[in-house]
Amino acid sequence: YSDPSQKIDYVFKVVLIGDSAVGKSQILARFARNEFSLDSKATIGVEFQTRTLVIQHKSVKAQIWDTAGQERVCGRCCDVRLIWRASEYRAVTSAYYRGAVGAMLVYDITKRQTFDHISRWLEELRNHADKNIVIILIGNKCDLEDQRAVPTEDAKEFAQKEGLFFLETSALESTNVEDAFLTVLTEIFRIVN
Numbered sequence: 001y002s003d004p005s006q007k008i009d010y011v012f013k014v015v016l017i018g019d020s021a022v023g024k025s026q027i028l029a030r031f032a033r034n035e036f037s038l039d040s041k042a043t044i045g046v047e048f049q050t051r052t053l054v055i056q057h058k059s060v061k062a063q064i065w066d067t068a069g070q071e072r073v074c075g076r077c078c079d080v081r082l083i084w085r086a087s088e089y090r091a092v093t094s095a096y097y098r099g100a101v102g103a104m105l106v107y108d109i110t111k112r113q114t115f116d117h118i119s120r121w122l123e124e125l126r127n128h129a130d131k132n133i134v135i136i137l138i139g140n141k142c143d144l145e146d147q148r149a150v151p152t153e154d155a156k157e158f159a160q161k162e163g164l165f166f167l168e169t170s171a172l173e174s175t176n177v178e179d180a181f182l183t184v185l186t187e188i189f190r191i192v193n
């Protein structure tokens, strides 16, 4: 995907957020390495991967950060966060969002709860991220249409109301993953130019 000798015009940090098991790490694996794994290991801590692409004749290095989602954040519905001291929680959260110019807010179309939690993730973004951050709402696992629990229209309406981009993706089938990243990166590019 990338040519290491290439000069980089921009580095854009983008964070992946959303509940556990919605497919954040597989979306990233699909985008960064064109890989997918059905027995994906839970992400421990924070990691990032990069891919360099060309937007309007400039080379843009996308630095995509991935984390162990709700374990760290969703204090109202899971216990694991209780093992974090408040000071550690604040330090990790602020490091994760520091310098981020884009965010991909992911839910699983087959798990209603992961969509209901989106407003909490937005609240965390508003508390910790730059106010001009570009956000896309992503309904992942759209290959599982027969198990759908979140109607596309509900998510579309929510995204419109909150001023977010919106796409449904499948990391498994590779549907719209490229488009989702390009939507965010192109919008960031437009803003900085």
Ligand code: GDP
Pocket (backbone or CB within 6 Å): 019, 020, 021, 022, 023, 024, 025, 026, 027, 037, 038, 039, 040, 041, 042, 043, 069, 140, 141, 142, 143, 144, 169, 170, 171, 172, 173
């Ligand atoms: P994360 O906790 O949000 O990082 O979720 P993972 O990327 O680890 O994925 C959790 C589980 O969902 C794994 O078993 C993945 O293989 C599966 N998964 C991820 N994306 C998709 C998808 O688009 N379709 C289907 N059917 N399964 C997916």
Ligand code: MG
Pocket (backbone or CB within 6 Å): 024, 025, 026, 041, 042, 043, 066, 067, 068
């Ligand atoms: Mg993960």
